[in-house]
Amino acid sequence: MSLSGASFVESHISWQRVLFSEDLNRLDLLKLAPDWDCESISVRVHRNHNFETLVGPANAFLAYAQLCPSWTIGEYDDSLSFNVNEGADVEIVWIDFFRYQKSLGPDELFDWFQDRLQTLRQNSSAPIIAANWAGSSPAAERFNSRLNEETSAAVGIVVSDQETIRSRVGDGYWDCARSHLTGTRLSDRACLESAKHIGSQLIPGLLRPGIKAVAVDLDNTLYRGVLAEDGIRGVTLTAGHRRLQEQLTTLQSKGLLLVCLSRNEPVDVERLFAERPDFPLKATHFSDWRVGWNSKAQGLRGAAQKLGISVDAFLFLDDNTGELATMAAELPQVRSLYSGSARETTCALRYYPCLTPQRVSSTDTVRASDLKANEERQSLANQVSDPSEYLRALGVSLTFYMSPREQLQRLHEMSRKTNQFNLNGKRWIEGAWRRHLNQPDSFLMLVSYQDKYGPLGKIAVL
Numbered sequence: 001m002s003l004s005g006a007s008f009v010e011s012h013i014s015w016q017r018v019l020f021s022e023d024l025n026r027l028d029l030l031k032l033a034p035d036w037d038c039e040s041i042s043v044r045v046h047r048n049h050n051f052e053t054l055v056g057p058a059n060a061f062l063a064y065a066q067l068c069p070s071w072t073i074g075e076y077d078d079s080l081s082f083n084v085n086e087g088a089d090v091e092i093v094w095i096d097f098f099r100y101q102k103s104l105g106p107d108e109l110f111d112w113f114q115d116r117l118q119t120l121r122q123n124s125s126a127p128i129i130a131a132n133w134a135g136s137s138p139a140a141e142r143f144n145s146r147l148n149e150e151t152s153a154a155v156g157i158v159v160s161d162q163e164t165i166r167s168r169v170g171d172g173y174w175d176c177a178r179s180h181l182t183g184t185r186l187s188d189r190a191c192l193e194s195a196k197h198i199g200s201q202l203i204p205g206l207l208r209p210g211i212k213a214v215a216v217d218l219d220n221t222l223y224r225g226v227l228a229e230d231g232i233r234g235v236t237l238t239a240g241h242r243r244l245q246e247q248l249t250t251l252q253s254k255g256l257l258l259v260c261l262s263r264n265e266p267v268d269v270e271r272l273f274a275e276r277p278d279f280p281l282k283a284t285h286f287s288d289w290r291v292g293w294n295s296k297a298q299g300l301r302g303a304a305q306k307l308g309i310s311v312d313a314f315l316f317l318d319d320n321t322g323e324l325a326t327m328a329a330e331l332p333q334v335r336s337l338y339s340g341s342a343r344e345t346t347c348a349l350r351y352y353p354c355l356t357p358q359r360v361s362s363t364d365t366v367r368a369s370d371l372k373a374n375e376e377r378q379s380l381a382n383q384v385s386d387p388s389e390y391l392r393a394l395g396v397s398l399t400f401y402m403s404p405r406e407q408l409q410r411l412h413e414m415s416r417k418t419n420q421f422n423l424n425g426k427r428w429i430e431g432a433w434r435r436h437l438n439q440p441d442s443f444l445m446l447v448s449y450q451d452k453y454g455p456l457g458k459i460a461v462l
Contacts, residue, residue, distance in 0.1 A: 006325040011035055013321070013338045015064055019200070020348035024192040029057045038068035041207065042087070045073045046080055046120070047094035050183030054195040061199030065208065065353035076183075080116040084123045090203055091126050092160075093117065096185060097133040097143070106139035110146050117157060125432045127156045127206040129198065134162035134173065155408045155434045158202060165193050196351055204353035211335065211355045212313040213257035213287070214248065215300050218264060218272075220319040221339045222281065227264050232272050237279060240342030245280040247346045251355070257287040259303045261316070266291045296323055297330035308374070315355060317345065373453040394451040401446040408434065411446060411461045 018028045041062075045051050055071055062069050074083060078099055084091075093116070100109050117130060132147050133140040144163055151157045166173040175187035186194070219226045222245060225235035237245075252258050258281075262269060269291045273283040288306055290299030296318070304311045312333035318324050319339045327334055337352060339345040349355065377394065384390040404411075412433045415426070428436070437444055447460035 006321075006328075008036065008328050008332075009321055009324040009336065009338070012064075012336070013340075015060075016338055016348060017344065019061060019064055019196070020344060020351060022343075022347055024057070024189070024196065026057060026188065026192060029060045029192070029195075032060045032063065034063040034066075034068075036066065038063055038066045040068050040070065041089040041203075043069045043071050043090045043092060043203070044084070044088035044124075044126075045071065045092045045094055046077065046082055047074060047092075048076050048078045048080075048099055049094070049096040049185070051092075051094045053182065053184070053188070053191045054198065057192050057195035058199035061196055061353075062203060065200065065204035067204065067207065069203075080113075080120075082116075082120050082123060084120070088124065088126045090206060091120060091124050091128045092198070093120070093128065093130040094160075095131055097135075097140070098185065101139075106142050110143050113147075114150060121154075121156065121434075125156075125435045127158070129158055129160050129202050129206075131160045131162050134166040136163075136167075155412060158206065160194065160198055160202060162194065165190065165197060169193060200351045200353050201356060205356070208354045209313065211256070211315045211352075212309050213259055213303070213307060213315070214251065214355075215259040215261040215290075215296075215303060215314050215316045216248065217296075217318040217320070217323070217339065218260065218262040218269065221317060221345075222279075224342075227268055227272060232268070232275050235272075237276070238342060240346070242280060244339075244342045244346045244349075247349050249280055249285055251349065252285050254356070256355070257307055257309075258285055259288045259290060259300075259307075259314075260286050261290045261296050261299050261303070261318075263293060263296075264291055295326065295330070297327050300327070300331060300334060315352065376453050377451070394453070397450045399448045399450075401448070403444050404446045405444075407446060407458070408437070410458065411444070414458060414461050 015032055018025070018032060051073055055073075059069065072088065080093070080095075095113070097109065104112065113130075117128065120128060130147070130151070132144045140163065147159060151159055169187075169190055172187055173190040174185055175182070175190075176185045179185045184191070216222065219235075223235045223237050223241050227235055248258060260269065266289070269289070270283075273279065273281075288303045290296075290303055292299075296316075300311060300314060300316065304314065310333075311331050312335075314334050316324070316327055316334050316336045317339045318327075318336070321338065324336050324338060327336060335352075337345065337348055380393060381390055384393055401407075412428060415422070415428050415433065436442055443462075445462040446458055447462075449456040449459045
């Protein structure tokens with residue numbers, strides 16, 4: 001079903017308030033039913049305790065990311081023997097490690113679990129989500145540290161960080177008294193938080209292209225008040241808006257580009273950031289400024305062109321539903337977030353699908369700093385009409401790497417980017433990418449680029 005811009009925004013706002021509430025409500029989540037099209041996916045779960053209580057809530061988060069899952073949940077199996085007769089888009093390994101403490105030491109348990117993950121990887125090309133050990137004991141800490149180290153370099157395996165969820169929820173993570181009824185030691189709140197983590201972050205992050213830039217409004221979004229009416233000192237940085245700005249700076253530090261998209265006078269906005277040292281967000285955090293009285297859709301198009309990314313790689317934040325509806329009508333591929341409440345918006349930014357990268361690479365973190373060099377390259381291109389002379393003036397140096405297997409993760413990310421010149425149009429999932437490259441007649445070549453303005457890093461994969 002295709003919705004108008006206004007209807008789409010209204011529907012998404014009502015979902016947003018349920019999905020990104022700091023106090024998740026199971027009944028409210030189960031009531032949500034999408035009135036937009038969703039892509040069908042299959043998810044297979046291997047487990048030794050209850051997972052069914054996560055399915056309903058996870059469906060709501062996945063629907064918001066326009067994914068409709070069918071679930072295959074295996075029997076309780078402490079041995080993790082794996083039944084992978086049919087294909088799946090995602091594999092989940094959902095384990096309560098407490099069940100092994102009496103029979104295996106921490107290192108033995110890790111070696112066994114790592115072997116099981118590798119066995120699953122050999123039998124399935126789908127990305128794997130593996131729960132870690134929820135516990136603060138030295139044994140759990142060592143296990144999780146080793147698991148993070150192993151999966152950080154692995155292709156197609158990510159961790160469902162149950163220990164972080166347990167630390168955040170506290171004692172309410174466990175409900176051992178009812179485990180004989182529920183089939184799990186996890187509380188209902190722990191299950192809801194896990195469903196949010198898996199359904200809003202992990203699965204969409206594995207199957208959908210990531211967001212690269214956040215275009216953010218100013219008035220009543222980054223602060224309370226209207227700059228043109230209240231003045232530079234009159235707009236208020238509330239505690240909620242401070243946390244929101246801090247969250248945006250965190251995202252920027254992880255490689256997300258920030259764009260200011262505001263209907264204001266440019267000189268007023270420039271003075272605002274110069275004269276408000278209490279703002280956590282500084283002018284230097286923004287990679288582009290689209291301030292003025294043109295449409296915000298036009299401004300976002302201009303920002304996309306300048307930053308060299310597709311408009312579908314943007315998330316648009318605004319407190320004005322009319323602006324959100326106009327953006328949805330003119331650029332329906334742009335993802336949007338209603339920022340009527342600073343507190344709710346901050347929570348939403350922590351869990352918005354595809355916003356937080358599964359892994360942060362060095363290329364991601366230097367992307368914003370390279371924009372100045374790109375401007376200098378463009379300035380040179382405007383001065384030199386002959387392409388050959390332009391390349392000579394740049395002092396281009398290309399380096400070719402044959403079979404750089406240690407780069408598999410980053411090269412896979414490049415193959416999935418929506419704004420790249422992709423000759424065959426394939427968007428490989430990680431497992432299929434790895435399986436293809438393990439074929440005896442396959443090869444992998446990486447090309448990196450550097451010129452007098454600095455390195456662009458990895459620019460081509462064959």
